[in-house]
Each structure stands twice: as C-alpha cells, then as structure tokens.
Amino acid sequence: MDEIQIASEKEQVGALPGALNSNTESIDLDPSSPCITDGNLAINTPRSRSILDINHILEFAKLEPADFRSQVQCLYFSEQLENDAIKLMELDGPLQDALKSGERIEIRGDPGDGAVVVTGSQTFDVKEAETSNSMLMISSLSYGPDIPNEDDKSIIKRQVSSIVHNYYELRPIKPRLAKLRALLSENPFRGSECEGDELDIGKKYTFSELQQRVQASDAEIKRGLAKMNTCELKGVWRLLDFEYAATVLYHILQLCEERDWLQNGLNMTECLQVLGELFPIEIIKHMVTSHSNENPDTMETDAQKNIYNLCEDKICKHLAELCLKNSGKFNLNDFLRAWQESVPDGMKTNLSQIEGMALVDSDARPPVIWYYSVDLLPEDVGERFEVLFEERKKWSLEDITPYIRDLTDEKTTVNALLTKYARASLTNGIKMFSSRKTN
Amino acid sequence: MVRATIEIPRDNAEQKEWAIIELQGDLETRHPVPLSGKFIGDLHFTHKDAPVLIIGHHILHGKVVTLEKPLAVLAKSLEHHVNVQDMDVTSDSLSPKHEASSHSVSYHVETIITKKILFKTRPKPIIAHVPKKL
Incomplete structure (x- = not known):
C-alpha cells in the first residue's frame, strides 16, 4: 500500500486528534474511515497546543513522555510561508572559504549560457537538483x-518559513573563455590611425562589461586576456589585430638588433621613447612583456624592471605564426628555411616551439606544415575531440597532446582524456588514437 | 547579461544556523487550503538525541545527518534594487534568462547549514484502539 491513511472524524477539515479538547470530545483514530492523501502526509488545522495535547498524542502512539527530552518543539507553517523566498546552494570548501572571508561571489553569464558562479579565482558550473x-x-x-x-x-x-524541493549543485569547472575571444574579436585594434574608420564598428568592451558576459572568475579572465594578445586602451580591452601586432613586434626587434638588446636585455624606457611616436605605449609594453622571459619578478627593483630579456621561443613562435597564418599548406622544408631566416640572428628555431599551433604531415610528399591553433578549437571536451578527429583520423600521443593539454587538470590527465574520448590502436607498432564513434 | 552577487552580510558575522527537516513526499492538507499558519506536528528528541516527529497520527523516526556539502541559504537582497518591479522575484531559478532585465540582482547568505534532520523511513501510523467512553 502506497497510501498513507489518516483517519479522523468530527471535523471535516481533518482535525488532529490531539488538537481537540479531550475533555469534551472523544478522539477517534478509527482506521476504517480513511482519508487517502496520495502518498503524502496530511496535516491539520492550527490550535494552540498544550502539554496535555502533546502527551495525549504520545499516549496514543504508545510512546512514553519520559523517554523524551523535556522540551517539545511544535512545528507550524509560518503565516508568511514563502517557498520561493530562498534558494539553497551547495557550498564546497573553496566557495565557503571565499564567502566567509568576505569575498563577493557572483553569478555570471549571458542568457542561454546556463549560470556559473565565480569566486575571485574559480569558476563553478551551477546545476539545479530536484528532490522529491x-x-x-x-x-x-x-x-x-x-x-x-x-x-x-x-x-x-x-516556524517553517518555506518548503524547498530543489537546490543548486556547484561543480568546479574550467573557465569558459571562448566567449572572451569572440567578444574581443568584434573589434580588434588595428592601429590608432584606423580608429574611427569604416571598419571600426564592432563593440569595444570594458573589463566590467567582460565580467558580465564571460563565464569565468576575474583572475581567469585576466589570465585569458594576458594569453590572448590583448591590451587595455582608453579603458576598453582590445584584441590586437595579428598583422598590427606583428608590425609592432617587427619594430621592437629592429630596435633590439640596432642596440644589441637581444644579448643585453631590452631597455623599456628607451624602447618606449623611440617607438612611442609610432605606437601606443601600452601596446609596446604589452608586446615586450608578452614576448619576454617571465621574471620571478616580485623582488626586483625598479631599475631591473626596466630591463627585459626577450624570449627566444616566444619570438620564434610569433614569427612562425606570421609565416604560416593565412598561407595554407606549406612545404615543410621551405617553411623551416624561411622561418629560420626570419628570426633575429642568434635565435634558433625548433618545431617544438610551435606545437599546438601548427600541424606537420610527414607522410605527404613533400612533407607539409599548416597553421592549426589550439586557441581556435572548442573548449568543450567532447566537441574538441570531434573537431580533432575531423582534422585527422588518427593521432599519435605526441601529436595530440598539445591540442588537449589545456583541458587537463590535477585530476584529469592527457591519458585519462584519451581513455575516455578516444580509441587506441596500433599502427606499424605505434599507438594511435582515433574517434570512438564508428561511422 | 547577468551579474548577480552573493555575499555574507557584514553586519551579522555570527549567523545563526538554520535547520532543515527533510521528509519523504509532500505535506498537504486534506483540503486545498493555504498551508500558512497551519500546525504541522510535534518534534521530540529522545534522551539519546534521536528526533521523533509526530504529524497527524504518523510517527516518524529520524536522525540528525551532517551534510556532505554545507548548504547556503540565499535570499534576494532588496536594498540594491532600482527596478524591483521589473524583475521576476518569484523566479524558481538562478538561471540568467529569468533575470535578463537587470543585472543589479544581489543575494545574501542568510545562513550556512551544515546538518539536517532526516526522516527517511516510511511514517508509522499510530494504531490506537478507540478509548472506551465511560
């Protein structure tokens, strides 16, 4: 029997036996007059309850008042019963710490994105869980x-102030930064002289506007901006048009060769003085710092902060991108020669510098290389693998790693991802990964 | 676009923890009348601290359970609202689409709940013999 029965007479509204005055009315718990409430508990009209009422019920229940602690809590629905007044949200450790330390956490996203909750440094996916x-x-x-x-x-x-049947579950996720690139691509910066021209029509975003649209914590948005070749100009964040950024870097490298800065380190003040006439200072600074070795900078003095050592790998990568972008498939040997010639004297190119940016087909005759950047692939793991297997049916571990490494975290390694999303097989003794989908 | 904030109000750092009593199924009256103000039942604790709830003539034996993850009780803060009437205050969802009209929404944490009283067994009916009238 699924039904829970409640029996009562005397009062059609369903009087609780103990709520009746037992001196004047008999109490009837006759189970033969059932009221079926569809698997649910039935409750009754309010009365002011006395110890007598409570003990009376206990007696009927064959429970001994002495077995219980001396205080009885009588539960009532509040007169202002409001089930939607509150929402329940599961907190995990970091989130609770953030809240307790007074950090403000936020719910962010565009309509249709699904909500995320962010702390200063982390992003959480929000899922609604329902319970019966x-x-x-x-x-x-x-x-x-x-x-x-x-x-x-x-x-x-x-007083029960609300009855709740759902709560929000939070799960830490990687920030969703594809939108950041999409938003900033609406109007990339192509140089001061292009501002206000016929192509300068897309929206420009302030950091606060980005916070509203991008589902990531502030720290993650900042990291994303730093990684993406962007610059804050006149209060708005701009993606640097690639050709434009290449021009700025070209001038920086020219100056470095003139002044022997590749060996001795670049003098920022001087660099800004010379190039400041041509380009906005923020952009020169950005291009220098983003192509320099990362300093363990916290302890540095101002004088040292002025000197930057350009990073060979970053410069070489940039120049390879310049070579490969928009040029389709490139004869590998021709590319390697042209690339080495394009880098400043003393720098050495190496294919490992451009992993995750270009793909090589060594089986083709002649071998070819083409631009294929991990930055432009979907963030969703499933979609990422789908796109990768469209590009290439079988991948070696070495080849695919740079294209999925950004999806890993402490718990999910490259191998774990491959186990879940790819099928392994042996080709000529080499382990290759292909799509799990059969078609 | 949405940007709703959640914070613990600074003025009451010592928040009193709320309680949750979790029951299987729903509570209903026999007739579709509002629940507001209605009596639900008596909550007793045994000397061994086990909760016993009597609703109508059903006995429920429960236990106090520590939540795996604490639950924050969020309530909309009204003081920041410029355009309260524009917003779907009764919305069931934190999801952005319900709040597209404004991004000045803010929630505050009323309390953080770490345990609940769970009645997960089927209620036992009180089977009483009808008292004899004298």
Missing part, C-alpha cells in the same frame, strides 16, 4: 544536546 523530499526550512531549532533535561515539559513553537 520536502525540506522544511526553520530558522531556529534545538537539537537533542541543546535541550536541558528538566522535570517539567516545555513547549516551543517553531
């Missing part, structure tokens, strides 16, 4: 150990 159980919310309640043991019973009224 009822959660009665009570702002104040005593638990067993809180109740002193006294001889006399006492009654406390407790």
Whole structure:
C-alpha cells in the first residue's frame, strides 16, 4: 500500500486528534474511515497546543513522555510561508572559504549560457537538483544536546518559513573563455590611425562589461586576456589585430638588433621613447612583456624592471605564426628555411616551439606544415575531440597532446582524456588514437 | 547579461544556523487550503538525541545527518534594487534568462547549514484502539 491513511472524524477539515479538547470530545483514530492523501502526509488545522495535547498524542502512539527530552518543539507553517523566498546552494570548501572571508561571489553569464558562479579565482558550473523530499526550512531549532533535561515539559513553537524541493549543485569547472575571444574579436585594434574608420564598428568592451558576459572568475579572465594578445586602451580591452601586432613586434626587434638588446636585455624606457611616436605605449609594453622571459619578478627593483630579456621561443613562435597564418599548406622544408631566416640572428628555431599551433604531415610528399591553433578549437571536451578527429583520423600521443593539454587538470590527465574520448590502436607498432564513434 | 552577487552580510558575522527537516513526499492538507499558519506536528528528541516527529497520527523516526556539502541559504537582497518591479522575484531559478532585465540582482547568505534532520523511513501510523467512553 502506497497510501498513507489518516483517519479522523468530527471535523471535516481533518482535525488532529490531539488538537481537540479531550475533555469534551472523544478522539477517534478509527482506521476504517480513511482519508487517502496520495502518498503524502496530511496535516491539520492550527490550535494552540498544550502539554496535555502533546502527551495525549504520545499516549496514543504508545510512546512514553519520559523517554523524551523535556522540551517539545511544535512545528507550524509560518503565516508568511514563502517557498520561493530562498534558494539553497551547495557550498564546497573553496566557495565557503571565499564567502566567509568576505569575498563577493557572483553569478555570471549571458542568457542561454546556463549560470556559473565565480569566486575571485574559480569558476563553478551551477546545476539545479530536484528532490522529491520536502525540506522544511526553520530558522531556529534545538537539537537533542541543546535541550536541558528538566522535570517539567516545555513547549516551543517553531516556524517553517518555506518548503524547498530543489537546490543548486556547484561543480568546479574550467573557465569558459571562448566567449572572451569572440567578444574581443568584434573589434580588434588595428592601429590608432584606423580608429574611427569604416571598419571600426564592432563593440569595444570594458573589463566590467567582460565580467558580465564571460563565464569565468576575474583572475581567469585576466589570465585569458594576458594569453590572448590583448591590451587595455582608453579603458576598453582590445584584441590586437595579428598583422598590427606583428608590425609592432617587427619594430621592437629592429630596435633590439640596432642596440644589441637581444644579448643585453631590452631597455623599456628607451624602447618606449623611440617607438612611442609610432605606437601606443601600452601596446609596446604589452608586446615586450608578452614576448619576454617571465621574471620571478616580485623582488626586483625598479631599475631591473626596466630591463627585459626577450624570449627566444616566444619570438620564434610569433614569427612562425606570421609565416604560416593565412598561407595554407606549406612545404615543410621551405617553411623551416624561411622561418629560420626570419628570426633575429642568434635565435634558433625548433618545431617544438610551435606545437599546438601548427600541424606537420610527414607522410605527404613533400612533407607539409599548416597553421592549426589550439586557441581556435572548442573548449568543450567532447566537441574538441570531434573537431580533432575531423582534422585527422588518427593521432599519435605526441601529436595530440598539445591540442588537449589545456583541458587537463590535477585530476584529469592527457591519458585519462584519451581513455575516455578516444580509441587506441596500433599502427606499424605505434599507438594511435582515433574517434570512438564508428561511422 | 547577468551579474548577480552573493555575499555574507557584514553586519551579522555570527549567523545563526538554520535547520532543515527533510521528509519523504509532500505535506498537504486534506483540503486545498493555504498551508500558512497551519500546525504541522510535534518534534521530540529522545534522551539519546534521536528526533521523533509526530504529524497527524504518523510517527516518524529520524536522525540528525551532517551534510556532505554545507548548504547556503540565499535570499534576494532588496536594498540594491532600482527596478524591483521589473524583475521576476518569484523566479524558481538562478538561471540568467529569468533575470535578463537587470543585472543589479544581489543575494545574501542568510545562513550556512551544515546538518539536517532526516526522516527517511516510511511514517508509522499510530494504531490506537478507540478509548472506551465511560
């Protein structure tokens, strides 16, 4: 029997036996007059309850009042019962710490994106969980150990302010930064002289506008901006048009060769003085710092901060991109020659510098290389693998790693991703990964 | 676009923890009348601190359970609202689409709940013999 029966007479509204005055009315718990409430518990009209009422019920229940602690909490629905007044959100450790330390956390996203919750540094996916159980919310309640043991019973009224059937589950996720690139691509910076020209029509975003649209924490947005070749100009964040950025870097490299800065380090003040006439200072600074070796900079003095050592790998990568972008498939040997010739004297090119940016087909005759950047691939793991297997049916571990490494975290390694999303097979003794989908 | 903030109000750092009583199924009255103000039942604790809830003539034996993850109780803060009437205050969802009209929404944490009283067994009916009238 699924139904829970409740029996009562005398009052059509369903009087609770104990709520009746037992001196004047008999109490009838006759189970032969059932009221079926469809698997649900039935509740009754309010009366002011006395110890007598409570003990009376206990007696019917064949329970001994002495077996219970002296305080009875009578639960009532609040007069202002409001089930939608509150929402429940599961907190995991970092989120709770963030809240308790006074950090403001935010819900962010465009309509249709699904909500995320961000702290200063982390992003959480929000999923609504429903339960068929009822959660009665009570702002104040005593638990067993809180109740002193006294001889006399006492009654406390407790109010249920809402009944809740759902809560939000939060799960830490990687920031969704594809939107950041998409938004900033609406109007890339092509140089001061192009501002206001016929192509300068896309929207430009302030950091605060990006916070509203991008589903990532502030720290993650900042990291994303730093990684993407962007610059804050006149209060708005701009993606640097690639050709434009290449021109700026070309001038920086020219100056470096003139002044022997590749060996001795670039002098920022001087660099800004010379190139400041041609380009906005922020952009020169950005191009220098983003192509320099990362300093363990915290302890540095101002004088040292002025000197930057350009990073060979970053410069070589940039020049390879310049070579390969928009040029389709390139004869590998021709490319390697042209690339080495394009880098400043003393720098050495190496294919490892451009992993995740270009693909090589060594089986083709002649071998070819083409631009294929991980930055332009989908962020969603499933979609990422789909796109990768469209590009190439079988991947070696070495080849695919740079294209999925950004999806890994402490728990999910490259191998774990491959186990889940790819099928391994042996080709000429080499382990290759292909799509799990059969077609 | 949405940007709703959630924070613990600074003025009451010592928040009192709320309680959750979790029951299987729903509570209903026999007739479709509002639940507001209605009596639900008596909550007792045994000397061994086990909760016993009597609703109508059903006895529920439960236990106090520590939540795996604490639950924050969020309530909309009204003081920041410029255009309260524009917003779907009764919305069931935190999802952005319900709040497209404004991004000045803010929630505050009323309390963080770490345990609940769970009644997960089927309620036992009180089977009473009808008292004899004298």
